[in-house]
Amino acid sequence: MSAAREIHERIDEKFEEHLRRIQTYLRQPSISSTGQGMRETAEMTCGYIREMLGGEVTLVPTSGYPVVFGKLKSNTSNRTIFVYGMYDTQPVEPLDKWVSPPFEARIVGDRIIARGAINTKGPLMGFLNALESILDVTGDLPFNFVIGVEGEEEQGSIHLQEFVNKCADDLKMCETLYMPVPNQPSESAPPVLNLGFKGIVYLELECVTNPLDVHSSQAAILPNPAWRLIWALNSMRGEDGVLVEGFYENVEPPSPEDLHYVDSQADTVVKMMTAPYDVKRFRGKNVKAMARELVFAPSPINIDGFSSGWTGPATKTIVPSRALAKIDVRLVPNMTGEEIIEKIKAHLTKHGFDDIEIRVLSNYGWVKTSVREKAVQAAIKTFREFGYEPIIHPMRPGSAPMYLFCREPFNMKMLFGGLGHGGLAHAPNEYIMVNGLRDFEKSIVSFLYNYSQM
Amino acid sequence: MSAAREIHERIDEKFEEHLRRIQTYLRQPSISSTGQGMRETAEMTCGYIREMLGGEVTLVPTSGYPVVFGKLKSNTSNRTIFVYGMYDTQPVEPLDKWVSPPFEARIVGDRIIARGAINTKGPLMGFLNALESILDVTGDLPFNFVIGVEGEEEQGSIHLQEFVNKCADDLKMCETLYMPVPNQPSESAPPVLNLGFKGIVYLELECVTNPLDVHSSQAAILPNPAWRLIWALNSMRGEDGVLVEGFYENVEPPSPEDLHYVDSQADTVVKMMTAPYDVKRFRGKNVKAMARELVFAPSPINIDGFSSGWTGPATKTIVPSRALAKIDVRLVPNMTGEEIIEKIKAHLTKHGFDDIEIRVLSNYGWVKTSVREKAVQAAIKTFREFGYEPIIHPMRPGSAPMYLFCREPFNMKMLFGGLGHGGLAHAPNEYIMVNGLRDFEKSIVSFLYNYSQM
Known part of the structure; x- marks a missing residue:
């Protein structure tokens, strides 16, 4: 024995x-x-x-x-x-x-x-x-x-x-x-x-335009931090992926062996992850492509949260003073968190969003x-x-x-x-x-x- | 006497x-x-x-x-x-x-x-x-x-x-x-x-993608309601104004007399409105243009509030299930609330945002x-x-x-x-x-x- x-x-x-x-x-x-x-x-x-x-x-x-x-x-x-x-x-x-x-x-x-x-x-x-x-x-x-x-x-x-x-x-x-x-x-x-x-970079983007929420009758002449942040984020990602320059350049393609494992069990991979959450709506329709994205692709800048102004019931008419977004990127080989942070900073500067402050909340390899x-x-x-x-x-x-x-x-x-x-x-x-x-x-x-x- | x-x-x-x-x-x-x-x-x-x-x-x-x-x-x-x-x-x-x-x-x-x-x-x-x-x-x-x-x-x-x-x-x-x-x-x-x-139309836009917040490791394959709403809003307004088709078509230009009143006291008009809020940042630099915007222009779709996902301290890594925006438009002669609501609805449909629900919260002439x-x-x-x-x-x-x-x-x-x-x-x-x-x-x-x- x-x-x-x-x-x-x-x-x-x-x-x-x-x-x-x-x-x-x-x-x-x-x-x-x-x-x-x-x-x-x-x-x-x-x-x-x-x-x-x-x-x-x-x-x-x-x-x-x-x-x-x-x-x-x-x-x-x-x-x-x-x-x-x-x-x-x-x-x-x-x-x-x-x-x-x-x-x-x-x-x-x-x-x-x-x-x-x-x-x-x-x-x-x-x-x-x-x-x-x-x-x-x-x-x-x-x-x-x-x-x-x-x-x-x-x-x-x-x-x-x-x-x-x-x-x-x-x-x-x-x-x-x-x-x-x-x-x-x-x-x-x-x-x-x-x-x-995967690694992860988690960032907070914040835009503050004025010290107080202002009556929305003044919306025509005031900058709105929610709009600023929306335009900034929109410039960073479209429906088909990330628009930040160089974002994908270090992504290592999966090996044939890696692809084999994922392709051969694509349905299981996707179901195992999503079923507990009762997920019904996906970005794509092709299970094999989704399994590949899930395993081998950096997440295309996820928004974990966004907050600005009045979000309770009914109406409050204000131009908010502040808007905050929390975003994360899951990193695949051979991306680095530092590289992605720098690229996002450069992107915002290049697109005229210097009024948006970036804070790094976590950075895992x-x-x-x-x-x-x-x-x-x-x-x-x-x-x-x-x-x-x-x-x-x-x-x-x-x-x-x-x-x-x-x-x-x-x-x-x-x-x-x-x-x-x-x-x-x-x-x-x-x-x-x-x-x-x-x-x-x-x-x-x-x-x-x-x-x-x- | x-x-x-x-x-x-x-x-x-x-x-x-x-x-x-x-x-x-x-x-x-x-x-x-x-x-x-x-x-x-x-x-x-x-x-x-x-x-x-x-x-x-x-x-x-x-x-x-x-x-x-x-x-x-x-x-x-x-x-x-x-x-x-x-x-x-x-x-x-x-x-x-x-x-x-x-x-x-x-x-x-x-x-x-x-x-x-x-x-x-x-x-x-x-x-x-x-x-x-x-x-x-x-x-x-x-x-x-x-x-x-x-x-x-x-x-x-x-x-x-x-x-x-x-x-x-x-x-x-x-x-x-x-x-x-x-x-x-x-x-x-x-x-x-x-x-x-001015009149006002106040709308709530909501996008729900899945029943639960999902772990953000799945961001690559899931629709994100905050992104959906950001793209939709971005399509509705740019830095220079509203992009919704026909939005401005019924705006009545001010009369020479109206212009006279506003131009002659532009500084007072702007200061009177903004000073109590300690406003320091404006969209424009020309006071006369700002006074005219304030008095005669419809507000260029104001965001009163935006909420999605985790907005507390530190990190929570989720793909949110829901995003909500509250927006208002101040109406000038001869706009109608009904007209603006219809134009916004048509715009969202035309741009593929049928997944965004619109609720009218108020509509004043x-x-x-x-x-x-x-x-x-x-x-x-x-x-x-x-x-x-x-x-x-x-x-x-x-x-x-x-x-x-x-x-x-x-x-x-x-x-x-x-x-x-x-x-x-x-x-x-x-x-x-x-x-x-x-x-x-x-x-x-x-x-x-x-x-x-x-």
């Missing part, structure tokens, strides 16, 4: 205990936007790494919440994996929409209902359970691990760079960034293997790993062992702070995924399937052993 | 009593947007007309607040004037900005501070005081009066048409609509004589009276008697419901103005000058006698 199989059996034996530990962890609130339970959860996370796994663990302070920083030594391997995790979650409101309280972590039917159940405290504890089972059975680990669990992922990882700077020596030892998360779109669906994340990387091949092999042919997703259209680790000077490969299903992240009744957790823990074990042999 | 002079002396004798009555009236709140004190104020207004002037008075019900409807008979004149007034006011918030409570009507220095002091319960009571003095001295009135005091002016006179329909027989008897209001821009400035009001009308000439004569050469304002850039009375089937001439100064309408510390009230009452008396002789 292989080590992995023995450990799977151990997971089955101990699964009730694993579940209880996951529930205990989920019962401890940790909401970074309000601060509720953050310190307690950071210390609790340290405690688990120390007591379950005998790890060396500290809290690395940042200007925001500290990062739980752990190290686990293997007796036999000189290879090191960086495990990225997060201990913060989103707020729980609206409370009255939950079928059971968000911090009771009650098992309802075949799922655990709790804030953080799937995103991502449940999976994090599942990972620790899996490592504990490995140690129980073998007395060793197949890799060294460096573990960084941050407390500000839901705030855009705003201070994660500080952690990276402080712990650079340890991070330089790591060959792979591994974020173990259940990634089956539904219980029986094949898991999705994300090979990358993209990250991408080849399907041929050993970690990815190990994951594919693992999923096949469990009976699934994974869906290869060359790039996830969302963004994550992985680029901090996968670029110079660390150049880690990235692996993001695992068996198991959960859902309703950020929403009421967030859940993870109980059986999904069991598969999740087992898939971690198999992956690590498969990977250690490559 | 003329009748007018004797009545002026009477006003001086009784002025303390007049002031107290004005204060009593201002101490009764009447806020149409909250309903506070509306019924009480309507009945109080009836009481004054009945008891001070012996008038026949009723409350005419509408779907909203009732209209106070009074009739006063002259023993000697067969001419009738319609006096338009309002008993509602704006809310008082922010309360902490008032130097004395808004319903104390305290005299602070040389002014009465109260909500409604200038807009327009103070002037309405001043008018009733003036008529009482006429009756006291002469035992008669120089005209018959039909009085309509509405309670929804601050709500856009939304049910005034119902009153007009019910009282049409009485309104048909009236030659002039007279709204007596103090109209000196400052204490010693010459009064402004407004000969007209313009109104304009010639400077040669007897009522206007009587007012000019009156102001000169008081030592002022009035500023003739061919059209006030704002809007008012006067068109309901000045068009078919009533065709009244309009007079809007009087001596006196007050300010901060709709704002904290709204005021009217005590001495301005005295001048105001006297100017009403002189105007009525001057007018009765024409």
Whole structure:
């Protein structure tokens, strides 16, 4: 019997205990936007790494919440994996929409209902359970691990760079960034293997024309900041794409292999993303073209919000004093946030919109790993062992702070995924399937052993 | 001694009593947007007309607040004037900005501070005081009066048409609509004589693309309602004016006389309007051109408000489900609201924006009276008697419901103005000058006698 199989059996034996530990962890609130339970959860996370796994663990302070920083030594391997995790979650409101309280972590039917159940405290504890089972059975680990669990992922990882700077020596030892998360779109669906994340630049554009809102009888002689911003934005994007000079010039075309993965599962890719939102209207009609856009194209300047003047009921007749737009661009290889910011600034100046102020609210890089990387091949092999042919997703259209680790000077490969299903992240009744957790823990074990042999 | 002079002396004798009555009236709140004190104020207004002037008075019900409807008979004149007034006011918030409570009507220095002091319960009571003095001295009135005091002016006179329909027989008897209001821009400035009001069409444009806000990672494949609305609006107006086909075709050019009035006082016209708002940035640089635009041009589609998506602090990455714009157009002779609504609808259809819904929130007509009308000439004569050469304002850039009375089937001439100064309408510390009230009452008396002789 292989080590992995023995450990799977151990997971089955101990699964009730694993579940209880996951529930205990989920019962401890940790909401970074309000601060509720953050310190307690950071210390609790340290405690688990120390007591379950005998790890060396500290809290690395940042200007925001500290990062739980752990190290686990293997007796036999000189290879090191960086495990990225997060201990913060989103707020729980609206409370009255939950079928059971968000911090009771009650098992309802075949799922655990709790804030953080799937995103991502449940999976994090599942990972620790899996490592504990490995140690129980073998007395060793197949890799060294460096573990960084941050407390500000839901705030855009705003201070994660500080952690990276402080712990650079340890991070330089790591060959792979591994974020173990259940990634089956539904219980029986094949898991999705994300090979990358788009970057994102998020900007605020503001135009202020006069100190006060003015009676709209004067509209004929006053500049209107909403019009200014509308004309500026209109000059930046048309129906068919972005008009900012040079916007697309660094976009790397997808490889034939990437295209193959997306084209062959275009319908799944689009449905998986849009179905939870009940999306009925699309920009295009051709599913293959849409899947390609979704995965390989920078977003054509999205407007996240626009606000000016009176937006309540009925009428208020004013020329507003101020207009504000929030926009984002999702970046694909080989775009950079800095480049896009400069191009947008130059565009506005060139088109006479110097009265519009630009503020950068966030700027994340993209990250991408080849399907041929050993970690990815190990994951594919693992999923096949469990009976699934994974869906290869060359790039996830969302963004994550992985680029901090996968670029110079660390150049880690990235692996993001695992068996198991959960859902309703950020929403009421967030859940993870109980059986999904069991598969999740087992898939971690198999992956690590498969990977250690490559 | 003329009748007018004797009545002026009477006003001086009784002025303390007049002031107290004005204060009593201002101490009764009447806020149409909250309903506070509306019924009480309507009945109080009836009481004054009945008891001070012996008038026949009723409350005419509408779907909203009732209209106070009074009739006063002259023993000697067969001419009738319609006096338009309002008993509602704006809310008082922010309360902490008032130097004395808004319903104390305290005299602070040389002014009465109260909500409604200038807009327009103070002037309405001043008018009733003036008529009482006429009756006291002469035992008669120089005209018959039909009085309509509405309670929804601050709500856009939304049910005034119902009153007009019910009282049409009485309104048909009236030659002039007279709204007596103090109209000196400052204490010693010459009064402004407004000969007209622009109309207004106020529209809401809404675009809904999908039922929910969607994660902005999907921006590449989803329609964005903010972009849809921005493109639609951009197609409707450029920097130099409105692009909707036929928008300007019915605009009547100003007469040489109108141009003369505006050109000769361009600086005053622009300053008077914009100074209270501390306006520093204008669309143009040429004051004469701006004054002409202000008075004679339709507003080039004003955006009163625009709202879509996340407009709070920091970042939220969504493709919004909905975008809403509120726009208005101020109408000049000979535009109609119906025509503009149809042209905007046709424009949106023609440019492929059928997904944008249009709702009409208000639609007022313009109104304009010639400077040669007897009522206007009587007012000019009156102001000169008081030592002022009035500023003739061919059209006030704002809007008012006067068109309901000045068009078919009533065709009244309009007079809007009087001596006196007050300010901060709709704002904290709204005021009217005590001495301005005295001048105001006297100017009403002189105007009525001057007018009765024409």
